[in-house]
Amino acid sequence: MNLHGTAQIGKNEHLWIGGADTVELAKKYGTPLYLYDVALIRNRAKGFKKAFEEKGIGYQVAYASKAFSSIAIFQLMNQEGLSLDVVSGGELYTALQAGFPADRIHFHGNNKSPAELEFALKSHIGCIVVDNFHEIHLLKTLGEKLNQKVNILLRLTPGIEAHTHDYIITGQEDSKFGFDLGNGQADKALQEVLKSFQFNVLGVHCHIGSQIFETDGFTLAIDKLFSHFKSWNNDFGYFPDVVNLGGGFGIQYTDEDTPLKPEQYVMAMIEEVTKQMSKFKDKKMPEIWIEPGRSLVGDAGTTIYSIGSQKEIEGVRHYVSVDGGMTDNIRPALYQAKYDAYVANKMNETMTNIVSIAGKCCESGDMLIWDLALPKVNDSDYLAVTCTGAYGYSMANNYNRIQRPAVVFVEDGEEQLVVKRETYEDLIRQDLPLKTKVFV
Template structure:
């Protein structure tokens, strides 16, 4: 662990109390920087506004946003559960000794091997996506002489105001069991009949990066109606309702992120009113924020290299990263804000386009950024990269993935080592006939 002095050049951008130019110099670039201080602030808001405000509620961090051993330990310390969506994420949690009973396992096509790993480790909940999976879980649990606790992921048929690639609650979705009588009620019936299944309730998710609570309210009402119908038809008592996450954060001008209680209070109000109307027992309510916890807690630092100006058209400023460390702009037009970290107090006199170094025309990180006069060697700091940047990082063009450092109260520690060229080829083999 390194302690970086807080004395700094006033022209440098400070993040979580530390000089980002010093961080870039010490650890190299590209560099993911994650603030544990901000994560703790977010978790405190969740505790104050939801966990301590309401009885019988849980919060599961959606680990797909950002996960490694250190993050598992932070989430455990903060008292939250963990939402995983693959064998790899589950294995990471196992290696971090995360409490297995506090894990929710999602995914629309879990393999037999992944389910065997989950069931053998007695994880808390498996969120079942379809009837094929339900039967597979029952068979595996039977062979292991166990009973698996499950929730059904249902598709509420709700459209959310966000990018089409991150809408998940609409009727035409690859996720979940649709709210069609012949399908959902058959699923409930089977879940009650299978000896090695303990069906506890339902889960829904309406999408990601959402600023309005309307879709959560509508989806909650629909699932509360389902809960009543399941009781009336089968005597099934819903013990848990997982309402997902998707709460938006700030990326760019025009974004209007809300405090967590803007969503949770509306959800709980709807649950309370429907339980009273239908004479239902109050189920445990679960939320799954991921991006909301980690997104604004991360930045990425780059070093500027080539600068290329096309007179009257555009000025390209190239960085030492791009699509491999942040594919979101290329995938679905994600937009970011940034500053030249070593010229934070200089006037923005030019408009530049931040280009990545990959051999792809689409490798553009930011279009038309207002910036001071840029030069090779300047440090660029891109905001709100904590979620879905490290998680989606790849080795396109054989570019090693960046390191990740965790900053907290002036201290810095590497939690993911920078990849090397040797790492890139460490699993390659040459067939005998080519040697």
């Protein structure tokens, strides 16, 4: 049994998180219900920062907000002194409404609209991660229009694709993101931004993948980047002040996953950058930026469901249905993502029944977990699916006109509702009635 953060078996054999009884929270706020272990998030943030600070390295740890965006989570990240990575005007707006300092916001994306870029510039955010030549031209025009110099990072594609235990040297060349290092795009982009007065080129960015359990891929990426820095320094007189190495640090969804501690990823990065910098005696050590998202909030999240109907097909399968599914966690349907789960009100009972957890959507593919060991259950029980803090609420949807769940933060025995459950009225709020005889 893998219990994360402050999760434990407490009174009445219930699952407790953050000093709160998850069963009582489910009864109070309804289900499905997203619960977040705030102490786990704080500890994970401190772990990433500590490694940089112990080595005296300039850094920024930017929360990749696509993992889970809300006013409360942005305020929490601000409390922990993190920066913020946003990828849309909506995420940027939410961050500003949360009071997040604009100068610690970085804007990503492969197709930022002119309106989004203008919003970012007028908000005076920290930097924009430039993804393509079209964006360079848009930013140059907007910078001139607003009489504003634009802080940028160039997103580079280093040709390294990480698959948990496998690093492919050429695979990432075929990517919708960034300027390719291997075909001259990156050199051309750097020349273009350096010759324009509108840009302050802080440095570069790369991202090699997600759910990574080893450090080899980051080491390879750093090696490739610094090989190009040598030619950039010689040919263009440019050396970056910032090297953003992205995120992708893995978490343990099931026993199959073996992630490292946050500081292990960071220490490997620092060691390789320091090694590479020994070749540049006259250059200052660049700041190292990273962008953890999933690894900050993923295993801090647990979704509580009410168990409903069951269907047992002798010799084939035993289905147990819950009151959520692909509307609150679409990852199993999209990616065949795997999760662990427990009966929140029967944590000590023997798990002898093999069942499959079905969602309530009118889709045969709405299955959350296949072949899960549980005790005997009935419609008064609650299922707790672990590690749903990343890409659960942020990818939630209203398929079948199902409302999005509520979100509750728990810490030190205190609870706080941070996102209200949607109502039926919310579902039709943007609908407009048909005009009389409009199609006659």
